[in-house]
Amino acid sequence: MIDLTEAQQHILGAVGILEPRAVALGEALGLVNAVPVTAAESVPPFANSAMDGYAVRAADVAGAGSDDPISLRVVGELPAGHAPTVAVGAGEAIRIMTGAPMPDGADAIVMVEQTRAGEDGTVLIELSATSGDHVRAAGGDVSPGDVVVEAGVRLRPAHLGVLASVGRSEVTAYPRPRVGVLSTGDELVGDGSQLAPGQIRDSNRPMLLALLRELGAEAVDLGSARDDEAVIAAAIGSAVDGCDAVITSGGVSVGDYDAVKVVLNRLAPGSMHWWQIRIKPAKPLAFGVVQGVPVFGLPGNPVSSHVSFELFARPALLRMTGHAEVFRTPVPMTAGVGLTRRADGKTHFVRVRTERGPDGPVAVSSGSQYSNALLAMAGADGLAVLPDGPGCEPGTKVEVLVLGPE
Numbered sequence: 001m002i003d004l005t006e007a008q009q010h011i012l013g014a015v016g017i018l019e020p021r022a023v024a025l026g027e028a029l030g031l032v033n034a035v036p037v038t039a040a041e042s043v044p045p046f047a048n049s050a051m052d053g054y055a056v057r058a059a060d061v062a063g064a065g066s067d068d069p070i071s072l073r074v075v076g077e078l079p080a081g082h083a084p085t086v087a088v089g090a091g092e093a094i095r096i097m098t099g100a101p102m103p104d105g106a107d108a109i110v111m112v113e114q115t116r117a118g119e120d121g122t123v124l125i126e127l128s129a130t131s132g133d134h135v136r137a138a139g140g141d142v143s144p145g146d147v148v149v150e151a152g153v154r155l156r157p158a159h160l161g162v163l164a165s166v167g168r169s170e171v172t173a174y175p176r177p178r179v180g181v182l183s184t185g186d187e188l189v190g191d192g193s194q195l196a197p198g199q200i201r202d203s204n205r206p207m208l209l210a211l212l213r214e215l216g217a218e219a220v221d222l223g224s225a226r227d228d229e230a231v232i233a234a235a236i237g238s239a240v241d242g243c244d245a246v247i248t249s250g251g252v253s254v255g256d257y258d259a260v261k262v263v264l265n266r267l268a269p270g271s272m273h274w275w276q277i278r279i280k281p282a283k284p285l286a287f288g289v290v291q292g293v294p295v296f297g298l299p300g301n302p303v304s305s306h307v308s309f310e311l312f313a314r315p316a317l318l319r320m321t322g323h324a325e326v327f328r329t330p331v332p333m334t335a336g337v338g339l340t341r342r343a344d345g346k347t348h349f350v351r352v353r354t355e356r357g358p359d360g361p362v363a364v365s366s367g368s369q370y371s372n373a374l375l376a377m378a379g380a381d382g383l384a385v386l387p388d389g390p391g392c393e394p395g396t397k398v399e400v401l402v403l404g405p406e
Contacts, residue, residue: 001276001283004347008315010273011287012326015294015316018244023173025160030216031173032322033159037149039166042139047102048080051134054093054115054123055106058131069116069124078103093123102135109134142166152324174322179217180239181208183224184232184250184260185300190224203374204249204305208298211309212247214405217317227251233263240267240293244320247313250300252286260297264288268295278346281371282307294320301371307349307383310403330385330399336364339384339398340391347387351380352400363400 020034049055056072064070072093076086084103088094093110094103108129118124142148148162149155155173163171183205189195190202202224212219220243225235239246251260252274264272264286272288274297281304286297294316298308315326334357341348352363363384367376382400392398 001278001345004277004279004311007275007277007285007287008312008327011294011312011316012319014287014289015245015320016292017322018174018177018320020172020174020322022170023175024170025163025168028155028160028171028173029157031155031171031176033149033151033153033155033171033173034322035172036147036151037163037166037168037171039142039144039146039148041142041144041166043142043165044136044138044140047138048136049096049098049100049102049109049134050136051109051111052097053095053109053111053113053134054125055088055096055103056093056108056110056125056129057088057090057106058108058129058133060091061108061110061125061127061129064125064128066126069126071118071122071124074121074123076103093125095123107131107135152322154323174320177217177244177317177320178220178242179212179317180220180222180243180246181205181212182222182232182235182239182246182248184227184248185224186227188224188250203302204298204300207302207306207374208247208249208309211306211314212317215314215317216321216405222246227259229259229263232259233267236263236267236290236295240290240295243293245313245317246290246293246295247298247309248286248295249298249305252297252299253284261286264290264295264297267291279307279311280344280346280348282311282349283346285312287312299371302374303351303377304371306374306377310383310401311349328401331361331382331402332397333361333363333382333384333400334359335384335392335394335396335398336362338391338394339363339365339386341386341389343388343390345388347385348391349401350384350386351376352382352384353380354382354400354402361400363398 075092077095078100079097080099088105114127116124183202188202209219225231268288268290275285284299296313298305318326351366353366355362366380382402385399
């Protein structure tokens with residue numbers, strides 16, 4: 001058996017990073033930016049009003065108050081999206097809307113709430129203003145030459161908004177990986193039909209496809225293949241021709257029918273690894289590179305398959321797509337119940353449900369910890385990491401890998 005960290009580092013060292021390419025902003029959410037983006041224009045492009053109100057000369061309204069308002073003549077109205085055509089002179093004001101350009105002559109905005117209508121086309125200003133009040137300066141957010149998105153940044157909605165604000169319609173980013181998922185085994189039924197004796201439902205494939213979509217990958221359903229070398233070889237061969245990575249489930253445990261092993265060893269002679277890792281669940285794992293494409297052979301038990309994806313495939317796919325941080329950061333929590341285990345030389349990953357406690361997050365078991373008990377996995381939102389030993393008592397601290405898209 002090998003240690004978890006050794007297997008993870010070997011995999012990360014074997015996978016390559018996908019070539020960056022131009023991606024439309026509408027398709028770039030969640031991708032990692034590959035090239036620093038420099039603004040070529042100012043944001044905002046012109047000085048404009050931050051409020052609905054009146055554009056004035058600050059000197060004209062010095063000393064104004066609700067008991068002693070100053071009357072100004074209204075010489076125009078300026079909505080957003082229109083260029084000013086009238087300047088503000090001494091004793092004058094222009095009614096202005098949020099986002100409208102500042103008219104010549106004006107240097108401050110008085111909010112409409114601090115005014116009231118006067119007589120004969122005038123407005124009464126009830127609060128004095130200082131030059132620059134409620135005015136958004138040109139380039140106040142971004143100036144030409146500013147780097148608005150650094151390389152290595154995972155693009156979130158606000159990043160896309162910033163890129164759009166400087167006139168970018170696309171970004172150079174690491175693309176979503178195209179990842180094929182293949183289930184193997186004579187016993188699998190995936191179409192909802194009646195089960196024959198000895199058959200089971202194929203739950204791994206829909207689960208793994210969903211995990212890939214949650215990660216932001218392009219998930220490719222390769223179906224299921226019976227335990228036949230020719231069938232498995234055709235499926236994997238086709239997958240590596242059109243995918244950036246391939247995931248199989250089943251056929252990697254000691255004693256399993258060896259069609260998967262024979263095929264992968266034939267396709268990647270000398271490069272496949274058939275590991276037994278010091279963890280529970282998910283001890284068996286196959287990994288290799290076939291024609292330049294990483295192939296992950298996950299165990300067939302559903303919980304083991306899920307945990308294997310989490311510990312091995314997910315970090316590798318993140319590395320392939322330009323992420324600097326590929327492992328989840330463990331979160332310290334309080335064990336709400338005893339999370340017991342026996343010493344066996346392995347690290348255990350216990351499925352837990354996290355709750356809010358009086359002193360911070362609390363982790364409690366989500367149910368059965370057997371590797372085939374997928375219902376408890378569905379009820380979990382974290383994996384409690386239990387080093388070799390007896391586990392932890394209620395009220396003690398435990399580190400939890402919080403599951404989910406982030």
